[in-house]
Amino acid sequence: MALESGRDGFGKALLELGETNSKVVALSADLTESIRAHWFAEKYPHRFFQMGVAEQDMIGTSAGLALSGFIPFATTFAVFAAQRAQEQIRMAVCYNRSNVKIAVSHGGLTVGEDGATHQGLEDIAVMRVLPEMTVLVPADSEEARLATLAAAEWDGPVYLRLGRTPTPVVTENADPFQIGKARILAEGNDVTIVACGIMVNAALQAREMLEKEGVAARVLDMHTIKPLDQEALLKAAVETKCMVTAEEHSVIGGLGGAVTEFLSAEQPIPILRVGTQDTFGESGTPDELLEKYHLTPDAIKKACQKVVQSK
Amino acid sequence: MHLDEVAKRVRRDVIQMIMHSQSGHPGGALGAAELLSVLYFKTMRHRPEEPNWEGRDQFVLSNGHICSAMYSCLARSGYFNTQELLTFRKINSRLQGHPSRHDLPGVETASGPLGQGLSIANGMALGMRLAGIDRKVYCLVGDGEMQEGQIWEACMTSPQYKLNNLVLIVSWNDIQIDGTVTQVKNLDPLSTKLEAFGWHVLKIDGHDISDIETAFAEADRIKNKPTAIIAKTILGKGVSYMENKSEWHGKAPSIEESLRALKEIGTSEFQADLVAE
Numbered sequence A: 001m002a003l004e005s006g007r008d009g010f011g012k013a014l015l016e017l018g019e020t021n022s023k024v025v026a027l028s029a030d031l032t033e034s035i036r037a038h039w040f041a042e043k044y045p046h047r048f049f050q051m052g053v054a055e056q057d058m059i060g061t062s063a064g065l066a067l068s069g070f071i072p073f074a075t076t077f078a079v080f081a082a083q084r085a086q087e088q089i090r091m092a093v094c095y096n097r098s099n100v101k102i103a104v105s106h107g108g109l110t111v112g113e114d115g116a117t118h119q120g121l122e123d124i125a126v127m128r129v130l131p132e133m134t135v136l137v138p139a140d141s142e143e144a145r146l147a148t149l150a151a152a153e154w155d156g157p158v159y160l161r162l163g164r165t166p167t168p169v170v171t172e173n174a175d176p177f178q179i180g181k182a183r184i185l186a187e188g189n190d191v192t193i194v195a196c197g198i199m200v201n202a203a204l205q206a207r208e209m210l211e212k213e214g215v216a217a218r219v220l221d222m223h224t225i226k227p228l229d230q231e232a233l234l235k236a237a238v239e240t241k242c243m244v245t246a247e248e249h250s251v252i253g254g255l256g257g258a259v260t261e262f263l264s265a266e267q268p269i270p271i272l273r274v275g276t277q278d279t280f281g282e283s284g285t286p287d288e289l290l291e292k293y294h295l296t297p298d299a300i301k302k303a304c305q306k307v308v309q310s311k
Numbered sequence B: 001m002h003l004d005e006v007a008k009r010v011r012r013d014v015i016q017m018i019m020h021s022q023s024g025h026p027g028g029a030l031g032a033a034e035l036l037s038v039l040y041f042k043t044m045r046h047r048p049e050e051p052n053w054e055g056r057d058q059f060v061l062s063n064g065h066i067c068s069a070m071y072s073c074l075a076r077s078g079y080f081n082t083q084e085l086l087t088f089r090k091i092n093s094r095l096q097g098h099p100s101r102h103d104l105p106g107v108e109t110a111s112g113p114l115g116q117g118l119s120i121a122n123g124m125a126l127g128m129r130l131a132g133i134d135r136k137v138y139c140l141v142g143d144g145e146m147q148e149g150q151i152w153e154a155c156m157t158s159p160q161y162k163l164n165n166l167v168l169i170v171s172w173n174d175i176q177i178d179g180t181v182t183q184v185k186n187l188d189p190l191s192t193k194l195e196a197f198g199w200h201v202l203k204i205d206g207h208d209i210s211d212i213e214t215a216f217a218e219a220d221r222i223k224n225k226p227t228a229i230i231a232k233t234i235l236g237k238g239v240s241y242m243e244n245k246s247e248w249h250g251k252a253p254s255i256e257e258s259l260r261a262l263k264e265i266g267t268s269e270f271q272a273d274l275v276a277e
């Protein structure tokens, strides 16, 4: 199977939007090709704005364009948007309710050799906490494409987090993509694995391993971290009575944070979180990093076995 | 009404609003009274009854802490009832301590966190151009505010995109919270810096109505470049005990001090619609 990254799916969708939606414009902060905005930039140069290495300015400019009726996609790496420009996103985008889409690559450890400075592991947390913000973390290139198209239709700020590393497409046969609706990729009633981003693929592999041991795991592709699909979570909590979350992000404040916050109030069950453990990453190949920081199918499997015991 | 009188009315409103809530930033607001009066009552094309009119000029108040002066102009030009000015900074008010676009018609963007306005104004100017609308964006910033890095990012963006539909106005009063701008972190020579960045720069007296009008007219004639107007202003202008005193940047005058201020400002028009007890 051909491998593709989330950013590839984004770039394709942006090009499609160039054709279908004349309000869509794109901005970049000197990382145009890295986030795959160059296809759009080449075809629609008058709707593409190069902002230079100035992410805070890019966010403000995007807000101004949105307030003038356009649908800007502001693009850079996760760390440089969500963290360098967090306060600009808070005021100019969220408090203004301006219709800006922030599309970032380099979310997670699989950034690889660039190391800790470039690996966005706290971005979901700092975006999710903002009122008015919608947070999307698609599982693969195809879902990234659909999420991009949906973000353009969505009325309001969106943070769209994409991976750098090519991965297999795992959502081909899933239900139609809809913001705020989890996609159930596998049924099972012993434990639920709630995953986002590349960890959806790892969750499916963990499920196969568990199946051999007689444990039936449900797999939810929680591509929308905010607004959370509360219905799917409640149903899974009632039916499987325990859960594991998996994300390429800190266990603090991201998907795991969102799920545990919600269920602890509505349907308390044992939940274990797979993610980075309050630590920075480092240089290495994507696979080495996933292994070292325990973001593997095996880590998810072990968490499932453990959480099933505490039901 | 002559624009000098309009500016006095802005000053009276500012003092009454801040006196009423016992909170706010009188210094910069008083200092910007002429600039805002010319914009809202002479230069800008806008329709208070249709705040989102596509053909309007847009104003971005980047130094959001002086919003009492902008609220006065919005109310006095008809965006909302002048009585509402007295709700400024109070619970359940649309007149938030720093501007909220979502709450109040006529506010083009939220502001308050310093340094963000010019980027937003650039985006609006790019949007106007892309939509084929021949109008202008005016953006007011404080001089202390120009210590923010984002302002300089944005100062590179406007000339890069040759935004001649954008006018930056710097309220140059040499005062910020911790002292004079010169002492805290010197900006001078600002005009040389902006020129080096690619701006057309004008220096004016920010309290002289005809100076201000002339500068906006000149900005209209400049092609291929954005215009920056460095307006020399006096913090607390019009109230002798506030003038040039950094302590009046963000402090409310007592009732007694306010009455003195109102007396000093004076105006030929009796403001029966805004009587604070």
Ligand SMILES: Cc1ncc(C[n+]2csc(CCOP(=O)(O)OP(=O)(O)O)c2C)c(N)n1
Residues within 6 Å of the ligand: B027, B028, B029, B063, B065, B066, B112, B113, B114, B115, B141, B142, B143, B144, B145, B146, B171, B173, B175, B176, B177, B235, B249
């Ligand atoms: C990002 C940010 N940092 C700090 C503040 C707090 N603050 C409000 S006004 C001000 C000084 C601004 O000085 P200047 O722009 O000269 O305004 P003026 O005193 O002339 O009104 C500061 C530091 C803020 N609002 N935003």
